[in-house]
Amino acid sequence: MLSSELAVQTRGLTKRYGEKLALDGVDLSVPRGSVHGLLGPNGAGKTTTVRILATLTRADAGEAVVAGYDVRNQPREVRASIGLVGQQTAVDDLLSARQNLTIFGRLFRLDKATARRRADELLELFGLADAAKRSPKTFSGGMRRRLDLAASMILAPNVLFLDEPTTGLDPAGRREVWKTVRDLAEQGTTVLLTTHYLDEADKLCDRISVIDEGRNFIEDTPAGLKRRIGDERLEIAADDSAVLAQVAQIAGRVAGAEVTVVEGSLSVPVARGVRALTEAAAEIRQQGLEITDIGLRRPTLDEAFLHLTSRTEQEAAR
């Protein structure tokens, strides 16, 4: 029996679609009231995990407890406790925004008047009051997403699943969604969200599980994860190879690390990025060296995955 102190707990979740092993033993522990991120590339198994937890799909093997209820044996109790915002927005384009929320309110057992009142409250809260009578068809992607979020919060769920809540949104839209998620978490809702974006996981999550090929192989805080992924890198480009060699010396000294030079540009890991950048820039200028580009770069998610997976393989081999 899994613990019910946790909002979400899974052990060895496995799911096979024909030949494809979509989940290969996912273990999660999400404390109540926290925001937990599932970070992984396309096809990692994020949606499959969320669908199993939201009782939409049955796992082939493994256990999962959500809000204290077993997803396999107590699906109705689980559904009474959760909210789900799927990877696609599920709003009715033939109804107005307000009618959408009213219908969901009715399905959550609110009487007509209460359902309408709740719909108006939520529209207000999500900045959609002016668009209440319009069809979501006329909405921007961000507005649709917000309506979708509102529909999952008719009654604030104990556990909310968000599958890629900000994919396809512009920066402003993403910030709006982030704020909503933070507000919810503050009120005590546990949030499990999936994302492709390291920065999103970083901004929102208390803890992050990195998932790939159906397995979550690392769980850590955002800070811890960044440490594992490796530091920022200072990158400098120059047209002249002699100049580049000189710059490499400077960069190596400033960063105190090994410099790699590839095709007219160099790259070196730096612990304190901004400081290293300014120091290197000052010295390059002092020596009058001609460079074409200088900047700090975080490893991309792809690099991070490569890095993380290879490291866990090494650890496993040991």
Next chain:
Amino acid sequence: MSVNDQTSQQRRSYALLPSGPVSRFTWAMKDCWTIVMQELTHLVRQPSTFAWQLGMPVVMVLMFVYVFGSAMDVTGQGAGEGYVDYAMPGMFAMTMAFGFMNTAFVVTLNKEKGFMDRFRSMPMSPSAVVTGRGVSDIIQAGVDLAVIAGVALVIGWRSGGSLAASMLAFGLLLWLRLALIFVGIYLGLLIKNTEVAGSLFAVAFPLGFISSVFAPPEMMPGWLGAIAAWNPVSSTANAIRELFETPGAGVGEASYWIDGHAIAGAIVWPVVIMAIFVPLAVRQFRNLSK
């Protein structure tokens, strides 16, 4: 103001779940009704969809009656004679028969758009998604029939039968539609996306046309005639011809046994269809969680 203010102040609780078979049933009915209201609101907000849907049978009525009808001799009294009376019951039956495409399309659309997932992740009655669909389809079918009957009256069709017989005829039409709703739900759940749902015409056309809808099966080559005669749509079409006392219906000796038992066929065929497709639809619905 924050997300959890007011209404939702009470955290979610068991109050969202029915506590016994009686409340489970009443909640299922209420949820069903909510879905019906959702579907009917679509019609009110987007009457054009509805108009398109009706457009086809209405155009067919006019086309067959005025274009082909003038060449058809179904009563044995000369081309065009009595064809409106022969074709109208066929049109009614065909409209009901083609309705399953609409059911299937909407079910597939709901699945594709993630609506089904949202419903299934909510503490509502899972069956309401499907029963609500069924009830609203029947209501819509009733409106369809009323509109087509209106057009038919304008172009000169009259029921020769009593009021009771005519009502029974419309009842049999809705009975066929009801059975085909389950076919639609099954296909809608089975089909991957709405593009495929569009190609259901390939199934619907033979079902609608290889029947007694436009011409008596006796006029077709033997094997095709047999298929047409045993088509459930033919039974309903012939049954309502009898009930409307259509001139020429059942003229001459019936070539196929089923022709002589149209009303029985119109009652039994839908039962057979439901006996097959209700379990299939239920299984397919359960398979969603595979």
